[in-house]
Amino acid sequence: MSEEKQFRFLPLGTFVKVAKRGDKIYMIVARALTKNKEGNPRSNYRLAEHPKGYGKDDILLMATDVDVVEVIQEGYSDESDKEFLKDKLERLKEAPVVVPKEEIEEIPEPDFTQLLDMGNTVKASSTKSDGSNEQGDSVQKLKKDPFYKFK
Structure with a gap:
């Protein structure tokens, strides 16, 4: 059984490599916090492919902190970032546990x-x-x- 990575909330603008995506590099353009099954915090990111970025015909990759296999360059972080994380962690205490994707059933097409x-x-x-x-x-x-x- 693989060891659970320690929780980390990466700043916006961080460049990372993601599991199962080869050598492609992505930049964190949005982030959020959820709880895993055990009720521990889990970082969720929206990533834009480097060097393309995000344009009209591009899609954002969704990934969690567990999917990040390498941090290439960390983005800017300051006191406001720390306050933001502190506030999010406080709100997370009352939030429900999010079911991982692989456990969600497909929604049937409407009749x-x-x-x-x-x-x-x-x-x-x-x-x-x-x-x-x-x-x-x-x-x-x-x-x-x-x-x-x-x-």
Whole structure:
């Protein structure tokens, strides 16, 4: 069994390498605290890939303190950072334990046949004179654009 790493709350702007991501380097652009199963603090980070950063077509990687395998360069930290952490740790005492990702079940896709049609329940399938299906058309439009009726 692997040894649990000691809790560490890295500053914004810290450059790190992450498990299972090869030699890619990431920068911490957002951070938060949660509790693990045992109720101990757990750092959570949003990471932007270096040197790309975060743009319109990029995604942020989500990682925990356990995922960080190497700190390349630590970001700026001062007294306000220490106060921020102290406040977050105090609030965390009352927070619920967060279930790790691998224990969360997938959320099923919604059943579009039960949708409300502007306050009225979608009627049973009826065929129009052109041979198309009203309910099917409405469901397909909702899948493509859930706000199509408001335009």
